[in-house]
Every structure is written in structure tokens, then in C-alpha cells.
Amino acid sequence: MSKPFLIIQLRPEDAVADSEFRAILRYSELDENNAVRARVERRGLPDIELDDYAAIIVGGSPFDITTPEGAKSDIQKQIEADFMQLFDRVVGADFPFLGACSGNGLLGRYCGAKISTKYAEPVGGTDIRLTEAGTKDPLLTGFPESFRVLLGHKEACDEVPPGTVLLASSDACPVQMFRLKSNIYATQFHPEGDPEGFAVRINAYKNHGYFAPETADELIATIADEETPVAQQILERFARRYSGR
Numbered sequence: 001m002s003k004p005f006l007i008i009q010l011r012p013e014d015a016v017a018d019s020e021f022r023a024i025l026r027y028s029e030l031d032e033n034n035a036v037r038a039r040v041e042r043r044g045l046p047d048i049e050l051d052d053y054a055a056i057i058v059g060g061s062p063f064d065i066t067t068p069e070g071a072k073s074d075i076q077k078q079i080e081a082d083f084m085q086l087f088d089r090v091v092g093a094d095f096p097f098l099g100a101c102s103g104n105g106l107l108g109r110y111c112g113a114k115i116s117t118k119y120a121e122p123v124g125g126t127d128i129r130l131t132e133a134g135t136k137d138p139l140l141t142g143f144p145e146s147f148r149v150l151l152g153h154k155e156a157c158d159e160v161p162p163g164t165v166l167l168a169s170s171d172a173c174p175v176q177m178f179r180l181k182s183n184i185y186a187t188q189f190h191p192e193g194d195p196e197g198f199a200v201r202i203n204a205y206k207n208h209g210y211f212a213p214e215t216a217d218e219l220i221a222t223i224a225d226e227e228t229p230v231a232q233q234i235l236e237r238f239a240r241r242y243s244g245r
Helices: 015-029 072-094 104-109 131-134 195-204 213-224 229-243
Strands: 005-009 035-039 055-058 095-100 119-128 146-153 164-169 179-182 185-189
Touching: 005 015, 005 164, 005 229, 015 035, 015 229, 035 213, 055 072, 055 104, 055 229, 072 104, 104 179, 104 185, 119 131, 119 195, 119 213, 131 164, 146 195, 146 229, 195 213
Parallel strands: 005 035, 005 055, 055 095, 095 185
Antiparallel strands: 119 146, 119 164, 164 179, 179 185
16 A cells, blocks of 8 residues: 655644645545645644655645744744754655645745745736746646746745755746755645635635735635646646655
């Protein structure tokens, strides 16, 4: 029997976390029989034995790395410290990892990149471009040079994290996807993103500073027709590659 995928979530809101989990399963073509779910927003990361899993997928979070240390909650501080320890082992083993949005920021900071609000992007759809290295990457080979993604973030990497390879970029946010070593990936966008899931997030985070609260309904209407099949295929390729199916 093949090893399961560990899906780590950092969202305190049950509706948002459940929606995200369903989307990750749907677009990776995994199911609950070959995925282990870990919600870490209450107690931090559990003890993780990498040998027990085929790969790790990390979802998004309302936590911001750029929040001043004194204003961070104890659980956010713990989660950030836990991930730095986890990355020591993931990077040391070149263990299969895919982090989206907050996973991107956590890995980027671990690698030494400055994280700031300089390249924040509003909630919605946008086009990103593959780099030359991106066109040759196993997860992205054969993809169109430019494709649509869903995103929304208040912070991002200011530069390509040291020691990594830039795979995708855009004018508004230069670091959209990067790879560390051979098997460790991060995306600033949400590969699991779809209009249904983003509507749940917009309603949940309307007072979190991503957008003006009174524009929530307009945002939901704007993204209703967004289609991001290429971005979603990244999850399917990642799962297929590391499950051996």
C-alpha cells in the first residue's frame, strides 16, 4: 500500500478549512484513504515522521509573517517555529513538499528571502508566466507559457529565495512559484483555488484587510467565471509524481 499524503492546514475557520481540504483532494485526485489531514492552528505541528508519508501539501492561512512579533499570537509564533524545524528535515531529505500562499512565505523566509507587503495582490484572478526553468520543470512541462491563477495575499517574497529556482512570475508579483532542490515547491497563488472555495474565503475574511468589506459581494461576482484548470493541474501532477500512480 502506498504511503499517504500529509495535508497541513493553518486556517482557524472550520468552513474555510473544510472547503480548502475538499479542493486539495479534488484537484490532486487524492481521497481521504490516501491523505492525512492535520489542522495545526490550535496546537501547532504534530510530531511528523517523514518516512510515514509520500509528500506534504500545505494550504493557506490568515496569519501574516510580516505582523510585528509583539502583535503575533502565541499559536502563530509556535507555528512559525514549528515550520522552521520541519523545513530543516524536509530540506535535508529533499522531501516532496508543496506549499501554497502561506506555505510559500514560510519556505521563502526559511531560505532567507525578505517577506514584505511590497508585492501584495488583491483577491481575484491573474495571469502568471513560466520562466525558462519553469518550462522544464517536471510539474510544469507542457503547460502554456502563461496561465490563469486565483490568489489574494498581503505579503510575498521580495526576491527569489536564495538557493531556489524561480519557476513562475508576474508583473505584479515577481515570485509566483519556486523550487528548492528537486522536490520542494512553493506557490504564491492557490493551485486549489476555484470560485466556490474563494467565495467561502471572501465571506470569512472580509474584515481581515485583504479588501474593503463592502466589496465582498462584488468580488464574489467577479471571480464567479474564473477558470484555472492549469493551476489546478499542478496539484494533480504533484500527487501523481509522488504517489507513483
